[in-house]
Amino acid sequence: xxxTEERLAMAAGELNEAMLRSLPEPGECRAEFxxxxxxxxxRVIRRTERPAFFxxxxxxxxxxxxxxxxxxxxxxxxxxxxxxxxxxxIYYEFRDPQAGGMEDARYRIxxxxxxxxxxxxxxxxxxxxxxxxxxxxxxxxxxxVTDYNAHSMYIEVAGRVERVSIHGEPGDVYIADAExxxxxxxxxxxxxxxxxxxxxRLDAEELVALAESVERIEE
Amino acid sequence: xxYISMIDSPEGQSKFIKLYQRYRGLMYHVxxxxxxxxxDAEDAxxxxxxxxxxxxxxxxxxxxxxxxxxxxxxxxxxxxxxYRAKQRRSAEELDENMAGVEIEYDGGDCLARCMAQLPPRYxxxxxxxxxxxxxxxxxxxxxxxxxxNAKKLAMRAKDKLGQMCRxxxxx
Numbered sequence: 001x002x003x004t005e006e007r008l009a010m011a012a013g014e015l016n017e018a019m020l021r022s023l024p025e026p027g028e029c030r031a032e033f034x035x036x037x038x039x040x041x042x043r044v045i046r047r048t049e050r051p052a053f054f055x056x057x058x059x060x061x062x063x064x065x066x067x068x069x070x071x072x073x074x075x076x077x078x079x080x081x082x083x084x085x086x087x088x089x090i091y092y093e094f095r096d097p098q099a100g101g102m103e104d105a106r107y108r109i110x111x112x113x114x115x116x117x118x119x120x121x122x123x124x125x126x127x128x129x130x131x132x133x134x135x136x137x138x139x140x141x142x143x144x145v146t147d148y149n150a151h152s153m154y155i156e157v158a159g160r161v162e163r164v165s166i167h168g169e170p171g172d173v174y175i176a177d178a179e180x181x182x183x184x185x186x187x188x189x190x191x192x193x194x195x196x197x198x199x200x201r202l203d204a205e206e207l208v209a210l211a212e213s214v215e216r217i218e219e
Numbered sequence: 220x221x222y223i224s225m226i227d228s229p230e231g232q233s234k235f236i237k238l239y240q241r242y243r244g245l246m247y248h249v250x251x252x253x254x255x256x257x258x259d260a261e262d263a264x265x266x267x268x269x270x271x272x273x274x275x276x277x278x279x280x281x282x283x284x285x286x287x288x289x290x291x292x293x294x295x296x297x298x299x300x301x302y303r304a305k306q307r308r309s310a311e312e313l314d315e316n317m318a319g320v321e322i323e324y325d326g327g328d329c330l331a332r333c334m335a336q337l338p339p340r341y342x343x344x345x346x347x348x349x350x351x352x353x354x355x356x357x358x359x360x361x362x363x364x365x366x367x368n369a370k371k372l373a374m375r376a377k378d379k380l381g382q383m384c385r386x387x388x389x390x
Contacts, residue, residue: 007330012349014331016288018324029244037261048235048272
């Protein structure tokens with residue numbers, strides 16, 4: 001007997017049938033998955049859903065921006081934070097002619113998982129940058145600006161953006177194309193002229209939850 | 220916002236979500252049989268779904284047997300990969316000795332009977348190549364190996380099959 005390609009294909013087909021008969025039916029397999037697994041799978045599912053979501057988001061964004069262009073007063077009031085898009089990065093700048101000075105305050109993320117421990121912290125005038133690290137070596141960056149005259153941030157983007165609301169304040173979540181890359185959220189508190197930024201290997205929901213947990217540290 | 224709600228409705232559920240909901244238990248069963256560790260089996264299932272997501276356009280969920288065969292093969296492959304990574308033994312040694320899905324074949328095809336006794340990585344390659352008709356390049360990508368290694372694996376599988384057939388007096 002010579003093993004031809006056709007013979008192999010026939011036998012592989014028989015083998016495949018035998019394999020399926022040797023296994024339980026999908027409906028008979030009940031497994032309890034951990035929360036960590038479910039979170040990872042949510043990210044995978046979101047990525048497979050992305051093409052449709054991105055088209056929808058693009059349509060809504062186009063409509064939204066179109067409306068904003070027609071209503072200058074509304075736009076000026078809403079966009080105290082100016083966002084300019086360049087080829088490979090987005091530039092944020094807070095502009096409020098009535099704001100001035102610096103808020104002498106520190107902030108913290110109260111909802112941060114306790115496995116994240118502080119690694120570095122830079123507090124230079126109104127610019128604050130804290131880095132946390134977890135046991136897996138993932139870093140989380142928390143930046144905020146409290147100097148009304150020093151409000152600008154650059155974000156390098158290779159992904160999609162979701163508009164979110166943090167306690168009623170507008171924000172942007174950037175989801176990277178590559179799963180292994182970090183995602184980030186940026187938002188501002190209009191009446192206080194504060195700008196916040198969090199970046200880490202977290203999904204949009206987790207980033208929004210962390211953003212919503214940011215509180216001023218009372219001395 | 221209404222448009223977004225429609226995407227989230229059951230009617231709008233994607234192929235991938237349907238596949239995930241239907242087969243994740245079975246894929247976990249396969250991975251756990253190889254790894255005997257809940258956390259590792261979850262990792263393997265996650266890796267398997269990442270691979271499936273890349274090839275989701277190829278999957279026709281209406282052809283149930285074919286889909287089931289594909290997801291099981293990928294899950295077994297990722298479980299074995301994880302086992303190899305943890306064992307740090309030589310790839311060839313593990314290829315020969317790893318146990319995967321236990322297949323009972325009681326049909327009349329002698330070659331199929333020999334195939335059922337092959338180490339699981341050889342079986343996976345043969346199923347991906349001859350049942351799902353993937354090219355060597357695509358098969359390599361699914362199995363996470365180079366195209367050259369996929370061809371080497373195929374040659375070793377055929378050599379092994381030839382040896383088994385000779386021992387059974389079929390050649």
